[in-house]
Amino acid sequence: MGLYCRTFVLIRVPAPIDKVRKTGRTRNNIRDQRSVRGTHSVSPALLCVSVTLKFPPLSFVMDFLRACVLLAALFGLVKAFTHQDMKDALLQKLGLDEVPRIHKRDVENLVIPAHIRNKYMTMLKMHHSRRRRSLPSLAGILKGIPGNADISGEYVYSDTTRQRVMFDMEARIPDNSEVTMAELKLYQRASHHKRFTVERKSHRPVNNARVSIYWVEVLPNGSNRTSLVDSRLIPIHETGWKSFDVTQAVHYWSKTQQKTPMHLEVWIEGERPGSYAAEMAKSVRFTTQQQTDNTLGKPELVLYTLNLEEYGSRGDCDNQNKDTCCREEYFINFRALTWTQYWIIEPAGYQAFRCTGGCKQPKRNFGYGERRCTVSESAPLPIMYLVKKGDYTEIEVAEFPNMIVERCACTLDNISIV
Known part of the structure; x- marks a missing residue:
């Protein structure tokens, strides 16, 4: 018959182990997601295991011990990634x-290569396009009429290839609203230079100039x-309004320098490297205050705003639901963080959002821990950014995942329950 013994063993089992087993997520994925969500405490459950042993059950004991070691190792891994x-x-x-x-000193005289800048702008425009597609019926919501400026700008200075424009933004953005798009409109006037009818034989034809728009951050010490x-190419010998997307600049200003006017710089450069392309780019002229009628053609800033009370994204925090699970604004300023102010070149900062608020708890949770408000999308x-490779410093562009919270939800054992 043999001798039988019934034993009860208590094992501490962390809830996230189930998540790893069910979803098949890797350690790197867990680390990435937890770095965005913030730190959350892990509430391990006590699992009571009833084991009936028949002596000598050596193989069973060894399997059981190996299982215990595995559980302990998994718990250590989960805990290690909690505070990233x-x-x-x-x-x-x-x-x-x-x-x-x-x-x-590494960034003071930094020159961004054209192909790096173009790659970043391509990725940035795709990013803005994805964000706008997620807004509800955008065409019927946007406020502002093209050509009818919300804000008129004033030129701080202007020369052949550089201009700075200042906009008084005080009380321009309504309360409880979000700027979904901001458009800078510059009037390109006819060039006073003699138009080249015959290109030099030693040069390829140049038909465009690159116009780049920069947001200017005025630092406390007076530097910028x-x-x-x-940034985009515009035809050299055209006349009329040219539009540029400065949504990101308005977001920067609204989060960091609301008490001061917003400054934008306009850079006019050659469409490709070389002195000839740079010389041709000087043909591009935008209206300045030196014009006889400085009202016509002054720089304009058109704001398209979204009323969050009426069209707020699903789950965004407001005065009614701020105590329950929702998404609230959380701006990360790379220029203010000591470890990113020189390492991260662009963007200067961004709206990351974060999850806040509580969740209703079931009467019985069966040891799975509390439901928590976490990132679901x-x-x-x-x-x-800059990266050092040996003695050289290079500029690179990449898209980093899980940086912006799109949606929050209450989760139980990381299973979303909306």
């Missing part, structure tokens, strides 16, 4: 152990830092 933040996520994405040692917000963010 965005810094760890960025480093992991880049395959780095520590933040690159970038100093202020710029951030690229739009996220979006990537294009970033231009």
